[in-house]
Amino acid sequence: MKENSDLKTYSVQECTKCCNTLNKEGTSEDNKIKSLCESFITYALNLYNDSKINSLSRSKYITYLNYWLNMELRNEKKTVKNFMHFLDHHLKEWSDEHTVYNELKDKLFDMDNDLYEEMNILHNLYNNYNNLDDAIKGRKSCEGHSENCAKFFNKGIDTYNKTKTSKFYKELANFWIKYNKIKSKKNECKDNKILDLIQGNSLIKYVENITSEKATHTCKAIKGYNINVFPQRIHRYENILEKLTAHAQYKKLDDASVDDSICAKYCEIPNSLEENEKKVNLLLAKHSTNLKTLSNILTDKSSDDHCSYLLYWTYDKMLRIFNKSTDITQYHSIINKLNDAMIKINIELESDKSCPYLIGRNINEWEKEKDMHDYFKNHQKISECTTENNGNCNQYCDYLNYINDLYMNYINVCCTCYTNPTSDCIYMCPNYFKCKKDYYPPDLIYKLGCPNTNTNPTKSADEVFANLIIDSDVIRKTNMPYLGTFTKLLSDPFNAIMLQGIASIGFTPLRSLMHKKKRQKNINTNNSHVEPRKKLIYNTESSQKKANNKRIRVAYHSTN
Incomplete structure (x- = not known):
């Protein structure tokens, strides 16, 4: 990212207050964690508030941020879990820092040793590649940088022989291709020396052949799996839900056939997950097929509805x-x-057919979020029972009382409303919650003639939404412009790599989106109900630009 003089620089010094709740005379260990907190929060604030970073690109930065955090904490013999416990106790609730932390929380985890080693090798490969590129452009000596590339490449081959991670092997092949392209410029080096990498064409051919053959064979087998491979999970209101709108849409996604060519092209099928192997493989294949052909499966829904149905x-x-x-x-x-x-x-995909959300890790909230999502989709169908002969509206009463409890728990964190100059609400949980009075559950309960099982007096929709209102000037004035880059952090070469852009050009699977000419439509990537009351610039996107001169960055998930 190039520094933009029109954007406010947000530096690490401005983040000290959010991590400064330890005693002033804390231990040396406390001070190291506090310092890491300051850097982490600074990265996160800039990452989530830079309008030039779209949701898909942001996910690549997060992958690398997780690696960086693992590296820093391993140096202190700490874990990501320890660090998150620290943040849970030291970040002020509802602050911008706490808001961004909640957004990231379920995307950070402790890497196992194999994944960490693979990421570390890839980081060093591309760091030295960038140094080599600089040396060529500056007509300086190249031999030392190319020696480092060769050293870490050989180490990568040795690591693959130990871990047998197919994706890591493909990343080594991708690096080999990039390195050999830049090697042709050795005459521009002061010493005219760029070393060869071992394994050359045999590496590329092996990866392409083995990966293609294995993927095609596996995906053809998956195509024959029955949807009943997935275990039954009976909802307590299953007899009600199976007759409603959302269930019909999920049934269409169930019934869509696996396309083995889509599966082979996009899916990383695991070697083995013991008893879960068939279930997981079918999920991966069906999810990719459904996403690629979503507009043909759910033809009567908007693109936003397509995406939310696929997510849940x-x-x-x-x-x-x-x-x-x-x-x-x-x-x-x-x-x-x-x-x-x-x-x-x-x-x-074209922008109107894409679903640029990501699967979150807050597993404990998935069922409740899905129940809320489905309520809003089912609302119209349920309300129509009053106009139908033998509508039997009472069948919905218990379900709606359950939904009402969920609704009241979510509305305060999912909706922020304002009245100046017009009345409107900001949707903080757009995937699964609608901030409109029309969907207020007590009103539907009353319309259907259900008995009120709540011992507390029911507030009207107007009263509940009145409690969500803040002045729009407050939103505008408190929405801090944490945009751009910051000088102090860039002075550290490692930090500069992280901040300037981690996604590499053509570096699968987290490939740079800068090559994409068309704009991507954005959907909020957050899937957690723990959301802020302040509006942050989470999903603003700008037109994509070509990146022929962009630096190579690392972003990688290891999967076998």
């Missing part, structure tokens, strides 16, 4: 496959695979 269909299938006793690393692995495929597919 996916959550439902994940909840069917896994349970609370499942190793959390399995969740992360499958979520990474789903998100990788989504990014690849969205890059190729």
Whole structure:
């Protein structure tokens, strides 16, 4: 990112107050964690408030931010879990810092040793590649930088022989291609020396052949799987929900056939997940097929509806496959695979057919979010029972009282309303919550003639929404312009890499979106109900530009 003089620089010094709740005479260890907190919050604020970064690009930065955080914490013999515990206790609730932290919270995790080693090698490869590129442009000595590239490339081959991670091997192949392109410029170096990398053409051919053959064979097998592979998960109001609008849309997604060519092109099918293998493979294949052909499956819905239905269909299938006793690393692995495929597919889709959200990691909230989402989709159908013969409206009463409890828990964090100069609400949870009085559950309960099971007096919709109102001037004045880049952090070469742009050009699976000429339509990536009352610039996007001269950056999820 180039510094823009029109944008406010947000530096690490301005973040000290949010991490400065420790005693002034804290231990050396406390001070190190506080310093890391300041850098982390500074990165996060700039990342989430830079209007030049769209939601898909942001996900690539987050991947690398998680690696950077793991690296810093490993140096202090701490874990990401420890650090998040620190932030939970030291960030002021409802502050901008707390808001951004909540957005990131379910995307950060402790990497296992193999994934960390792979990421570390890729970071060093591209760091030295950038140094080599600078040396060529400056007509300086290239040999030392090319020696480092060769050293880390050889280390990468050795690591692959240990981990057998197919995606990591492909990333090494991608690097080999890029390196050999720049190697042709060795005459521009002062010493005319750029070393060869080992494994050359045999590496590329092996990866292409093995990956293609394996993917095609596996995806053809998956095509024959029955939807009943997914375990049953009976909702307590299943007999009601199965007759309503949302269920019909989910059924269409269930019934859509797997396209083995889409599966082979976009999906990273795991080698084995023991008893869950068939279920996970079918989910990956169906999710990619459904996304690629979504407008043909849900033909009677808007593009936003398409995306939200696919999101909560996916959550439902994940909840069917896994349970609370499942190793959390399995969740992360499958979520990474789903998100990788989504990014690849969205890059190729037209803006009105793409779904640039990402699968979140806040698994404990998935079911409640889906229930809220489905209520808003089902509202019209339920309300029509009063005009139907033998409508049997009483069948909805228990369900609506359950929804009312959920609604009251979510509305304060999902809606911020204002009246100056006009009345409107900001949707903080746009995937699953609508901030309109028309959907107020007590009004529907009353319309259907249901008994009020709530012991507390029911407030009117006007009263509830009145409590959400703040002056629009407050929103405008408190929406701090944390935009642009910042000088002090860029003085550290490692930090500069992280901040200037992590996604590499053509570096799969998190490929730079700068090559994309058409604008991407944006959908909020957050899937957690814990949202701020302040409006932040989470989803502003700008036209994409070509990046022929952009630096190579690392962003990588390891999946076998």
